[in-house]
Amino acid sequence: MTEMSAAPELFRKAVVALTSSRPRAEIEVTAVGAPKRLAPWSYALAAEANGPSGELATARLVVLHDPEGQQAWDGVLRLVVYLRAELDPEVASDPLLPAVGWSWLTDALEGSGAAHTALGGTVTQTSSARFGDIAGPSRTHDLELRGSWTATDVHLDLHAAAFHDLMSSAAGLPPEGVAVFGPRAAEPSRRD
Numbered sequence: 001m002t003e004m005s006a007a008p009e010l011f012r013k014a015v016v017a018l019t020s021s022r023p024r025a026e027i028e029v030t031a032v033g034a035p036k037r038l039a040p041w042s043y044a045l046a047a048e049a050n051g052p053s054g055e056l057a058t059a060r061l062v063v064l065h066d067p068e069g070q071q072a073w074d075g076v077l078r079l080v081v082y083l084r085a086e087l088d089p090e091v092a093s094d095p096l097l098p099a100v101g102w103s104w105l106t107d108a109l110e111g112s113g114a115a116h117t118a119l120g121g122t123v124t125q126t127s128s129a130r131f132g133d134i135a136g137p138s139r140t141h142d143l144e145l146r147g148s149w150t151a152t153d154v155h156l157d158l159h160a161a162a163f164h165d166l167m168s169s170a171a172g173l174p175p176e177g178v179a180v181f182g183p184r185a186a187e188p189s190r191r192d
Contacts, residue, residue, distance in 0.1 A: 011065040021160035039064035051172035059083040075150035085170035092141030098123040108165035114158040121147030
């Protein structure tokens with residue numbers, strides 16, 4: 001991205017709004033390099049969260065701005081998300097998992113009030129097996145979500161909030177303020 005000061009005012013306002021939303025403590029968000037060829041103006045955030053069971057979710061959110069608009073966008077501000085979440089083997093075998101993964105995004109957008117149009121994307125389940133001298137578990141399972149939508153206004157703080165909610169769902173984080181307890185230790189048996 002070229003100098004932000006040279007960017008159109010609409011894009012500058014969108015980036016300020018996008019970066020004003022603060023995620024919950026379990027989600028780490030940083031600015032990263034944005035793709036340069038998708039639109040004249042772009043900005044990107046990366047996020048990472050570990051869930052209570054140790055599964056990792058990583059994602060990238062990119063805002064694209066083309067002052068001329070693009071026909072497929074139905075607007076001038078397009079958001080693109082790529083998310084990868086580690087899965088527990090029991091969850092990975094669920095045939096409804098792609099629909100659940102997609103609902104994480106649609107529910108997050110709806111719940112945040114992020115005004116949007118032209119939403120589309122894919123959800124992919126992957127399963128990998130390691131062989132030889134590669135460190136790590138012998139099998140891993142992941143869900144990958146790719147989605148994009150057009151913001152219908154510059155209130156990208158609502159879209160950032162949806163991104164944070166998506167990360168929370170993918171990492172399996174409980175609602176804020178709710179504690180997760182581990183398995184209860186067995187009590188020693190009493191003998192009378």
